[in-house]
Amino acid sequence: MSIQTEQTDKFRTVDPAAYEMLELASTNGIQTAWDRYKAQQPQCKFGNTGVCCRICIQGPCRIIPSKPGQDKGICGANVYTIVARNLVRYIAGGASAHSDHGREIAYTLLHTAEGHAPDYKITDTDKLVKVAKRIGVQTEGISINDIAKAVAIKALEDFGKYDSKPCTWLESTIDDERKQKFKQTAITPTAIDRSIAQLMHQTHMGNDADPVNIIFGGLKAALADYVGMSLATDLTDILFGTPAPIITEANLGVLDQEKINIAVHGHNPLLSQMVVFAARELDAEAKAVGAKGINLVGICCTGNEVLMREGVPTATNFGSQELAIMTGVLDAMIMDVQCISPGVKDICNCFHTVLVTTSHIAKIPGSYHIEFNEATAMEDARKIVRLAIKQYGTRKAELVKIPQFKKQVVGGFSFEALMNLFAKINPESPISVLTDAILAGEIKGVCAFVGCNNQKTTHDNNTLTIARELAKKDVFLVSTGCAAGAFAKAGYLSEEGVEAYAGPGLKKFIKRLEEKSGLNAGLPLIFHMGSCVDNSRVATLWTEMARELKVSLPQLPFVASAPEAMSEKAISIGAWIISMGIPTHVGVIPPIEGSDLVYGITTQIARDVFGGYFIFEKDPMKASEVLFEKLEKRAWKLKINRETAKKYNSELSKAYEG
Numbered sequence: 001m002s003i004q005t006e007q008t009d010k011f012r013t014v015d016p017a018a019y020e021m022l023e024l025a026s027t028n029g030i031q032t033a034w035d036r037y038k039a040q041q042p043q044c045k046f047g048n049t050g051v052c053c054r055i056c057i058q059g060p061c062r063i064i065p066s067k068p069g070q071d072k073g074i075c076g077a078n079v080y081t082i083v084a085r086n087l088v089r090y091i092a093g094g095a096s097a098h099s100d101h102g103r104e105i106a107y108t109l110l111h112t113a114e115g116h117a118p119d120y121k122i123t124d125t126d127k128l129v130k131v132a133k134r135i136g137v138q139t140e141g142i143s144i145n146d147i148a149k150a151v152a153i154k155a156l157e158d159f160g161k162y163d164s165k166p167c168t169w170l171e172s173t174i175d176d177e178r179k180q181k182f183k184q185t186a187i188t189p190t191a192i193d194r195s196i197a198q199l200m201h202q203t204h205m206g207n208d209a210d211p212v213n214i215i216f217g218g219l220k221a222a223l224a225d226y227v228g229m230s231l232a233t234d235l236t237d238i239l240f241g242t243p244a245p246i247i248t249e250a251n252l253g254v255l256d257q258e259k260i261n262i263a264v265h266g267h268n269p270l271l272s273q274m275v276v277f278a279a280r281e282l283d284a285e286a287k288a289v290g291a292k293g294i295n296l297v298g299i300c301c302t303g304n305e306v307l308m309r310e311g312v313p314t315a316t317n318f319g320s321q322e323l324a325i326m327t328g329v330l331d332a333m334i335m336d337v338q339c340i341s342p343g344v345k346d347i348c349n350c351f352h353t354v355l356v357t358t359s360h361i362a363k364i365p366g367s368y369h370i371e372f373n374e375a376t377a378m379e380d381a382r383k384i385v386r387l388a389i390k391q392y393g394t395r396k397a398e399l400v401k402i403p404q405f406k407k408q409v410v411g412g413f414s415f416e417a418l419m420n421l422f423a424k425i426n427p428e429s430p431i432s433v434l435t436d437a438i439l440a441g442e443i444k445g446v447c448a449f450v451g452c453n454n455q456k457t458t459h460d461n462n463t464l465t466i467a468r469e470l471a472k473k474d475v476f477l478v479s480t481g482c483a484a485g486a487f488a489k490a491g492y493l494s495e496e497g498v499e500a501y502a503g504p505g506l507k508k509f510i511k512r513l514e515e516k517s518g519l520n521a522g523l524p525l526i527f528h529m530g531s532c533v534d535n536s537r538v539a540t541l542w543t544e545m546a547r548e549l550k551v552s553l554p555q556l557p558f559v560a561s562a563p564e565a566m567s568e569k570a571i572s573i574g575a576w577i578i579s580m581g582i583p584t585h586v587g588v589i590p591p592i593e594g595s596d597l598v599y600g601i602t603t604q605i606a607r608d609v610f611g612g613y614f615i616f617e618k619d620p621m622k623a624s625e626v627l628f629e630k631l632e633k634r635a636w637k638l639k640i641n642r643e644t645a646k647k648y649n650s651e652l653s654k655a656y657e658g
């Protein structure tokens with residue numbers, strides 16, 4: 001029997017499919033992350049508030065500020081030093097994960113251009129040329145392969161170049177005001193790897209004890225994270241195409257009992273994209289074993305990547321990854337890197353599902369390992385798909401239970417796709433379709449939903465609640481990552497969401513676009529911009545908006561929310577978003593409450609210096625109010641400033657006329 005009680009069952013998830021699977025888990029005594037979360041209670045208070053230092057092996061030092069003698073670590077480190085160090089080390093972890101993913105994409109682009117990665121090709125040459133021009137790579141009279149090679153090398157230089165110039169993917173994508181700000185505060189990264197290594201050095205035992213300086217070091221690594229994400233998005237688009245609107249479905253109901261079901265899980269599309277091709281190619285082999293074909297589904301961000309470009313349906317998001325296996329019809333789960341809970345292996349043991357690891361840096365004992373190599377990409381992908389085909393025959397009919405929940409998803413809104421949509425109303429200046437709606441008060445601003453699920457919150461609940469509340473108040477919403485997964489499963493990425501939750505202004509705005517969209521489906525309530533690395537697309541959106549409105553980012557009615565943040569990557573993303581001047585809500589309190597000073601730096605000092613800051617709020621209703629208030633205030637100031645400027649200008653011109 002499971003250790004869950006009925007009381008907690010109610011608050012475990014708001015996703016009906018996940019709920020059904022959790023009930024099944026309870027009945028069958030299958031342990032899930034929800035059980036393990038409960039078993040971990042109460043969680044260590046020292047760890048939870050960030051006051052446990054394990055940076056050297058004299059420790060762990062656990063700080064009790066009110067207790068003389070125990071108010072400092074053995075080395076004399078103050079509580080604010082310890083909390084700050086712990087916090088920024090998350091950023092180092094997050095930045096390393098995102099950027100290493102970006103590095104692999106850059107190598108693949110390089111090798112594709114050189115002819116050493118025969119299964120890949122340069123798909124979006126327009127974007128290649130656009131990126132090349134933006135970063136100062138010669139394009140006139142140069143072959144596509146040579147341009148691609150030069151772009152890939154520029155990207156790789158951003159990881160380890162030895163000069164002290166800003167990283168290219170920072171310098172070429174942000175506005176001048178932010179460049180100045182980052183320069184003044186000495187947080188401009190010059191190389192990704194260097195910023196991460198420096199941060200690890202800065203926070204080594206006996207080094208930096210100044211919490212403000214430590215946090216600024218963290219922000220520098222966070223901007224390096226941005227660089228890694230930004231180049232990952234660009235180069236992935238070049239290799240596999242820039243996403244355009246696409247119609248698909250989401251939630252466990254997308255699994256098909258009559259087909260061979262394969263889930264791609266993780267982040268890096270270098271493999272999952274090849275699995276898409278291999279699955280199409282081997283459909284006949286699937287039919288030969290009695291299945292009706294191959295049904296590929298996605299989990300987490302690699303799922304988002306193939307949703308955005310290929311319309312692969314989303315099975316589920318991070319929090320409920322184990323539950324996909326419990327349907328009994330998942331023949332293989334293929335993982336690349338990041339956010340794969342090792343717990344999936346235990347569930348696979350109860351079913352016929354084969355777990356396939358593919359990266360030399362992400363193995364799980366007991367699972368199949370088919371090492372994925374760029375040079376043999378298609379062959380590796382075929383091997384994996386064939387394994388799933390073989391596994392199909394071992395399915396246990398009595399264990400099959402697919403929750404009948406799925407929703408339509410209209411996704412694929414890269415920045416370019418959004419602009420193409422806006423261009424149908426205003427071809428000269430697409431972005432002004434959005435900014436004009438804000439100035440007119442039809443739309444109250446923009447909120448970007450990012451990040452994960454976290455067992456500390458009810459699965460998907462924070463994310464859905466805040467979005468609903470903001471939609472009702474006419475806020476334009478975009479999303480990435482597992483937040484987008486939550487919206488997909490709940491029908492917020494389709495017309496259904498607009499009908500249910502859009503306020504009058506937002507609805508009018510979306511319907512106006514819809515009339516011209518030329519899509520076979522209504523537009524969604526929330527625009528899915530991609531995986532977590534694609535938060536770079538969100539950054540492009542706010543940069544363009546600010547440029548159009550002629551304001552700096554701290555004046556722009558734009559906020560972000562990570563309602564159920566979990567990973568180090570989420571902390572890193574949050575940190576660069578605030579450094580860009582965007583107020584960012586986080587619905588789970590990170591371990592910083594042990595130091596009022598550090599808490600204050602992230603919420604107050606950050607605001608004074610960068611204009612962006614963290615808002616920590618666990619209650620989703622309160623969070624939505626605070627976020628809306630921030631938007632209103634910025635929108636109001638924007639309007640006042642413009643009216644004053646207009647009045648001043650017209651008075652001035654009148655004076656001249658007179």
Ligand code: XCC
Nearest residue numbers: 318339451452481482532
């Ligand atoms: Fe991971 Fe990106 Fe978080 Fe989902 S949202 S749990 S990081 S998969 Ni980025």
Ligand code: SF4
Nearest residue numbers: 053056059061073075
């Ligand atoms: Fe303790 Fe200082 Fe070592 Fe941290 S660095 S574990 S506070 S002695």
